[in-house]
Amino acid sequence: MRFTKDHEWVVLQGDVATVGITAHAAEQLGDVVFVETPEVGKTVKAGDAFAVVESVKAASDVYAPISGEVIEANGELGSAPETVNASPENGGWFAKVKLSDPSEYEALMDRAAYDAFLATQ
Template sequence: MRFTKDHEWVALDGDVATVGITAYAAEQLGDVVFVETPEVGRTVKAGDGLAVVESVKAASDVYAPLSGEVVEANDELSGAPETVNEAPEAGGWFAKIKVADSSEYEALMDRAAYDAFLETL
């Protein structure tokens, strides 16, 4: 699993990356009340808005950590947005992306680097 400074996580399986927000991000958001997942077939570039998550505190964009094509969206979140709070780094994932350039994944932070980054906040 790799991480971004915007608090997204990525788990790569072959050339498909599962994307979600970190436990830290979910905690900062508070209770999630709405999630908008991306359209399957949409092409994204790293840094593009991928999804929207709304909580009782704020609405936030979830950014694509990698470039590629959205091949699956977690539609279950529309009926159960609280899953993002309950299992942010597991069942609360937002989308799966067929990765265009695997070197983008290698450039992301590993868990130790992300934990060190959190200590600076």
């Protein structure tokens, strides 16, 4: 699992990256009430907003941590957005992206680096 400074996580299996928001981000948002996942077939570029998460506190963009094509969206979040709070780094994933540049994944933080980053926040 790798992480961004915008609090997204990525798990890579072959050339497919599963993307979601971190437990820290879910905790900061509070109770998630709505999730808009990206459309299947959409091409995303690392750093671009590609999803939206709304909580009782605020609405926030979710940024693509890697570039590629969205091949699957987590449709369960539409009817069960609270899954993002209950399981942010597992069942609360947002989308699966077919990676176009594997070096982008390697450039992301590992868990130790992300934890060190959080300590500076």
